[in-house]
Amino acid sequence: MQPEDSVIVVGGGLGGLAAACTLAARGHEVQLFESNKWLGGKAAVLEAEGYRFDMGPTIVTLPSVLDAIFSEAGRELGDQLELVELDPQWRCFFEDGSQLDLVADVDEMRTELSDFSEVQGLAEGYRGFMEESERLKHISDRFFFWHPVGSFRDMMGLEGSSIFSSIKAISTMKLGHTVAGRVRHYLRDARVAQMADHFTQYVGSSPFSAPAVLCGIAHMQTTEGITYPIGGTRAIPVVLEELADDLGVKLHTNLAVRRILHEDGGVTGVVTSDGERHTAQTVVSGADSVRTYRELIGGEVNESFERSRSCEPACSGVVLYLGLKRRYDHLSHHNFVFSRDAEEEFEAIYEKGELAPDPTCYVCAPAKTEPGVAPEGGEALYVLVHTPYLRPSHDWTTMLPEYRATIIEKLERTGGLEDLEDEIAYESALTPQGIHDRYSVQNGAIYGLASHGRFKGALKPSNRSPHLKGLYLAGGSAHPGPGMPMALMSGWIAADAVDKDLQQY
Numbered sequence: 001m002q003p004e005d006s007v008i009v010v011g012g013g014l015g016g017l018a019a020a021c022t023l024a025a026r027g028h029e030v031q032l033f034e035s036n037k038w039l040g041g042k043a044a045v046l047e048a049e050g051y052r053f054d055m056g057p058t059i060v061t062l063p064s065v066l067d068a069i070f071s072e073a074g075r076e077l078g079d080q081l082e083l084v085e086l087d088p089q090w091r092c093f094f095e096d097g098s099q100l101d102l103v104a105d106v107d108e109m110r111t112e113l114s115d116f117s118e119v120q121g122l123a124e125g126y127r128g129f130m131e132e133s134e135r136l137k138h139i140s141d142r143f144f145f146w147h148p149v150g151s152f153r154d155m156m157g158l159e160g161s162s163i164f165s166s167i168k169a170i171s172t173m174k175l176g177h178t179v180a181g182r183v184r185h186y187l188r189d190a191r192v193a194q195m196a197d198h199f200t201q202y203v204g205s206s207p208f209s210a211p212a213v214l215c216g217i218a219h220m221q222t223t224e225g226i227t228y229p230i231g232g233t234r235a236i237p238v239v240l241e242e243l244a245d246d247l248g249v250k251l252h253t254n255l256a257v258r259r260i261l262h263e264d265g266g267v268t269g270v271v272t273s274d275g276e277r278h279t280a281q282t283v284v285s286g287a288d289s290v291r292t293y294r295e296l297i298g299g300e301v302n303e304s305f306e307r308s309r310s311c312e313p314a315c316s317g318v319v320l321y322l323g324l325k326r327r328y329d330h331l332s333h334h335n336f337v338f339s340r341d342a343e344e345e346f347e348a349i350y351e352k353g354e355l356a357p358d359p360t361c362y363v364c365a366p367a368k369t370e371p372g373v374a375p376e377g378g379e380a381l382y383v384l385v386h387t388p389y390l391r392p393s394h395d396w397t398t399m400l401p402e403y404r405a406t407i408i409e410k411l412e413r414t415g416g417l418e419d420l421e422d423e424i425a426y427e428s429a430l431t432p433q434g435i436h437d438r439y440s441v442q443n444g445a446i447y448g449l450a451s452h453g454r455f456k457g458a459l460k461p462s463n464r465s466p467h468l469k470g471l472y473l474a475g476g477s478a479h480p481g482p483g484m485p486m487a488l489m490s491g492w493i494a495a496d497a498v499d500k501d502l503q504q505y
């Protein structure tokens with residue numbers, strides 16, 4: 001293999017690591033540059049005073065995607081990670097004091113809903129919603145997942161389908177409908193609708209603007225389940241790093257890529273922060289896709305990219321890491337403490353660009369599953385509240401103390417976490433500014449680009465750049481989108497596209 005045949009991966013988040021492992025498993029020489037001193041990006045860990053917190057992702061869905069990456073190298077995921085299935089998947093707390101568990105089994109859920117609400121036909125409505133979710137998931141499987149898609153045109157003729165049958169299938173994606181519209185069509189109880197809306201919080205977008213195809217997330221979660229890796233979600237990048245190392249990927253940390261070089265419409269290499277120039281005709285960027293085009297490439301290539309699509313960031317968020325002296329036994333592993341009014345909340349975050357006055361708090365209580373995350377009897381409580389992406393007027397040094405008080409009060413009032421303030425032995429926080437600075441994302445966005453738009457909202461920048469030959473994109477701000485499984489899948493798709501393209505030379 002010539003030096004110019006080696007592939008450079010920018011960024012060692014889940015997308016970059018998945019791309020590097022897949023490429024190396026297929027025999028390519030790979031170098032990966034990560035600007036931080038750890039690999040895994042947002043899947044980072046915070047350890048302090050006997051507590052261990054996953055700093056970013058906590059809900060792990062679709063383990064089959066990680067499995068597929070390990071299979072590329074002929075390895076069994078089960079030999080590397082201990083995954084515990086969690087059911088109930090979420091415990092939901094509502095403002096009126098009611099509580100509902102989301103369980104995986106649809107019939108069990110229907111029985112629960114009959115007891116939970118007096119709304120007629122709710123259990124049947126839930127079945128209808130899950131059936132629609134399944135249909136939409138199958139369309140995504142055929143036309144969206146595991147392929148480098150950036151436009152409707154890219155979906156045509158996939159999986160051996162004729163153009164005609166592709167158009168027919170794509171037209172059943174409930175184009176023109178939103179998630180909130182489909183949810184409320186089936187689920188006439190406002191609390192249950194609010195719960196189902198929150199599947200789109202996995203992509204940091206408003207259910208009132210997100211396309212209906214994202215309802216497919218409900219089916220993905222309930223069929224494959226939610227799992228917890230012992231060691232926390234951090235265990236996932238750890239095993240990927242080991243795999244990459246084993247496969248011979250050259251891993252460089254603390255070394256950022258400053259420029260992606262190109263000539264005559266094709267990539268020629270990168271320049272790293274130490275001033276070194278590295279030659280390569282193929283670069284996979286696992287860094288934020290918009291910042292890749294804007295800051296690492298620029299010029300006409302970026303203009304062409306920005307003309308082709310909306311670059312609206314997804315939401316950001318505040319995370320409180322609370323080391324508690326006690327556990328709250330009424331909590332499940334994953335919990336949602338819902339806002340008083342879903343529309344008010346989503347309008348504030350996604351339309352006005354303001355903090356929700358009464359926010360939904362996602363609460364993770366992992367000591368239930370892995371007691372070692374806290375000193376005996378304690379809890380490493382993780383609280384995530386979605387916020388607007390960073391605006392120039394947002395100063396989180398002054399915004400955090402006030403919003404923290406709102407969050408703690410909300411958890412005590414609606415989540416039943418009595419005297420929470422008094423139980424805190426250790427505390428730390430991550431703000432939108434912190435997310436922006438640590439992970440080099442656009443405007444502090446947690447989940448890449450917003451999935452807004454009834455028709456094209458689900459489309460993200462293609463993994464095979466149509467703007468620059470030799471450039472490929474991986475990660476949560478590229479196709480198929482954010483969240484751990486999708487970021488991993490994007491890495492696989494980018495690697496697969498590179499592999500196919502290199503075989504043509």
Ligand SMILES: Cc1cc2nc3c(=O)[nH]c(=O)nc-3n(C[C@H](O)[C@H](O)[C@H](O)COP(=O)(O)OP(=O)(O)OC[C@H]3O[C@@H](n4cnc5c(N)ncnc54)[C@H](O)[C@@H]3O)c2cc1C
Pocket residue numbers: 010011012013014015016033034035036040041042043055056057058059060061255256257258286287288317319384435438439440446447474475476477482483484485487
């Ligand atoms: C608070 C929070 C909660 C979340 N909760 C969940 C959850 O429960 N479940 C779930 O599935 N997902 C969740 N997510 C989303 C999930 O973490 C992301 O979608 C996923 O980890 C993104 O991976 P990535 O590889 O695309 O990006 P990143 O993890 O951001 O990795 C990109 C990497 O590229 C590096 N980089 C950037 N620019 C350069 C450069 N120029 N040179 C070198 N390196 C560079 C960065 O330092 C970073 O390490 C959450 C995220 C956050 C922040």
